Amino acid sequence: MNDLNEWSAAADDFTKVMNSKGLFAQFSCDMLDMTIPNVEKSLRVLDVACGAGSLTIQAAERVSQHHGTVVAVDILQTMLDRLSANLATQNLQNVELHCLNGEDMYSLEPESFDFAYSSFGVNIFKDRQKGISEMYRLLKPGGIASISTVDRDWVEYEMVRDAFEELGEKRDIPDEILSKQTTLDDKELMDLYINAGFKSVEIHRSTRVEMMNLDTLIDFFKSPIFAALAEAIPESKRHLILPTIKKQLLEKYKCDIVPFEGTCVISIGTKGNHQ
Numbered sequence: 001m002n003d004l005n006e007w008s009a010a011a012d013d014f015t016k017v018m019n020s021k022g023l024f025a026q027f028s029c030d031m032l033d034m035t036i037p038n039v040e041k042s043l044r045v046l047d048v049a050c051g052a053g054s055l056t057i058q059a060a061e062r063v064s065q066h067h068g069t070v071v072a073v074d075i076l077q078t079m080l081d082r083l084s085a086n087l088a089t090q091n092l093q094n095v096e097l098h099c100l101n102g103e104d105m106y107s108l109e110p111e112s113f114d115f116a117y118s119s120f121g122v123n124i125f126k127d128r129q130k131g132i133s134e135m136y137r138l139l140k141p142g143g144i145a146s147i148s149t150v151d152r153d154w155v156e157y158e159m160v161r162d163a164f165e166e167l168g169e170k171r172d173i174p175d176e177i178l179s180k181q182t183t184l185d186d187k188e189l190m191d192l193y194i195n196a197g198f199k200s201v202e203i204h205r206s207t208r209v210e211m212m213n214l215d216t217l218i219d220f221f222k223s224p225i226f227a228a229l230a231e232a233i234p235e236s237k238r239h240l241i242l243p244t245i246k247k248q249l250l251e252k253y254k255c256d257i258v259p260f261e262g263t264c265v266i267s268i269g270t271k272g273n274h275q
């Protein structure tokens with residue numbers, strides 16, 4: 001299976017967590033609070049790799065007061081179908097959906113957006129630089145881009161490392177696996193913005209917690225991100241990773257509602273007014 005088929009197969013389990021009122025929605029709210037604390041005019045907002053819309057929905061609600069719009073892009077129609085269903089339940093009508101590769105959003109008008117976001121999206125692209133450069137191209141002069149990612153000590157990675165150890169393997173997740181999911185450090189992230197042409201870049205962190213049903217959390221681990229991590233240990237032991245994580249969390253919390261706490265990296269780049 002290629003990565004995209006894997007995303008499609010995992011969509012239900014994954015979007016249960018990404019789309020809840022929980023951790024990822026809180027990170028999306030942080031991104032919006034840091035960039036659009038108040039809406040004073042009609043805004044056009046882009047959400048790249050929108051998934052089922054943990055950011056899209058909140059952005060659409062926020063900009064609706066001045067008749068603003070959100071353009072939501074994902075490479076998978078299955079994700080856009082979920083977003084479409086979610087928008088219908090919220091009765092939000094100011095969102096346009098486009099099935100496009102975020103590395104080449106050729107059909108969107110250049111310099112037409114006030115804000116461009118990607119919540120846990122661009123970091124998993126084959127070519128992150130293309131993704132950020134496309135956001136830059138589509139922003140108006142003075143426009144703002146914001147991307148959320150995770151650090152290499154992200155809670156999910158630590159849970160996987162703990163399971164590796166219990167299974168008699170090294171705690172390491174090789175760099176070649178992690179580098180497909182997240183940047184090495186803040187400098188690598190900043191360079192992506194600067195190389196795209198952004199004039200200034202800020203990096204913030206936000207720590208949030210969601211109390212989550214243990215089985216929902218374990219299902220979340222069925223995403224392609226997790227499948228790639230499992231490749232760090234021999235194939236014969238990979239099927240033991242999820243039961244081991246579940247056992248370890250049950251031992252630690254003695255309850256099937258567990259805290260899922262994580263620190264997200266929120267980067268913000270501003271496009272200069274004169275190119």
Ligand SMILES: C[S@@+](CC[C@H](N)C(=O)[O-])C[C@H]1O[C@@H](n2cnc3c(N)ncnc32)[C@H](O)[C@@H]1O
Binds near residue numbers: 103
């Ligand atoms: C981790 S999910 C994040 C979803 C959403 N932004 C959120 O925060 O809930 C990653 C999303 O990226 C999409 N994706 C992966 N590669 C992409 C690409 N090259 N262009 C556009 N979307 C892509 C996947 O289909 C998936 O919906």
